[in-house]
Amino acid sequence: MKKLYVVLTILFLNNYIYSQTTKYKNVEFKTDQQKSEFILYLAKNYCVDAYSILKYEDKINSYTRYADGKSHESILKSYGTVIHESCHGANYEVSNKAQSFDYYGYFVKEKVEIIVPKTQIFNSFEIDKIVPDSVKTKIFRYKTYVYGDTKFDRKFLSSIASGIYGMLNEFTAYHHGLKATIDIYDYYVDVFGYEDYKTILDVFTTSQSEVYAYHEFRLFMAWYLKYAHQYEPDIYKSIIDNQNFKVAYTLINTYYMHTLDDFFQLRVKYAQEVNKLNNEKVSITEKGSIKFSKDNYSSSVGGPDETIRYLESLMTDELIEYLNKITIAELNFENYKSYIK
Secondary structure (H helix, E strand, O other): OHHHHHHHHHHHHHHHHHHHHHOOOOOOOOOHHHHHHHHHHHHHHHOHHHHHHHOOOOOOHHHHOOOOOOOHHHHHHHHHHHHHHHHHHHHHHHHHOOOOOOEEEEEEEOOEEEEEEOOOOOOHHHHHHOOOHHHHOOOOOHHHHHHOOOHHHHHHOHHHHOHHHHHHHHHHHHHHHHHHHHHOHHHHHHHHOHHHHHHHOHHHHOOHHHHHHHHHHHHHHHHHHHHHHHHOHHHHHHHHOOHHHHHHHHHHHHHHHHHHHHHHHHHHHHHHHHHOOOOOEEEEOOOOOEEEEEOOEEEEEOOOHHHHHHHHHHOOHHHHHHHHOOOOOOOOOOOHHHHOO
16 A cells, blocks of 8 residues: 555656646747746756846846747747846846946856956957958857947947956856756756657757857957957956956856766767657767758758867967966866955
8 A cells, every 4th residue: 555655646746747847838928927937947947057147137028038939949949048148147246246346247157156356458359450361250259249240349248348358258158058058958858758859959959059159259268368468468467367357267167168068968868869769860970960860861950060170270279378377277166265366
């Protein structure tokens, strides 16, 4: 009798969990309140960092406006963008904790926030003078985040107007957008199952750009330091002497790398699980595309690997050395507080 009770309890709990997980699947999200409820559900149950970021938002429409469309799948696809944009707000609120306009703030992860004193900067579009013309149009985010699409961007976009400190702001937001997207992989599996593997594929198609954003922004920051070293030595010195900035960069860079590892491991897991269905063969191509093959037909969905290799080819030993100047090799999440000034 006791065993039967345990079995029935487990079945009840499993059914309850399943009903809670799938309750949003057929909802038409017509209001900000509905969108907010779903976004917060995902964050609370799958993404602890995302939930911490969203707690900084004082109005729900400040983040629901980034949730495109009204369908369940459209909200899921834009979830990473919601967290990316909200991270900028969280960074701003972290800076406000200093109760001074002389500081930048960086939300690194739950319970890890770094306040960084401002130093002199120059606008990032200045580094256009040292970036080879042959690569400017080949780097997806270069014009937007370094050169500026418009005069307004040049004046107000964080990555340009706030120099390398703004670049780190964007670096942080792209990381959390990526992490939030792959964190809800289990939600996709719970709701759709691997039988609906083309829908689960959205996790990779909506996040692959954030994967190579890691390599883009490291290049941007390295070029910024190179230009500063050559033409603005006082600014260069103030940056590499900014201890809290180095703490923030080191932690964010480390965390981003771990998330990249999670992405690539998850991609392998996805292929393995879909292959178990035996109705279609899935493989990862050299370019990082996810390739589907069935009978004599095949198709593939683009991946970030080829872009990553190109970006890595631009990261010379000289540029790596510049990034080493703002990296504290022995610092980690266990000891970082001892390095903060």
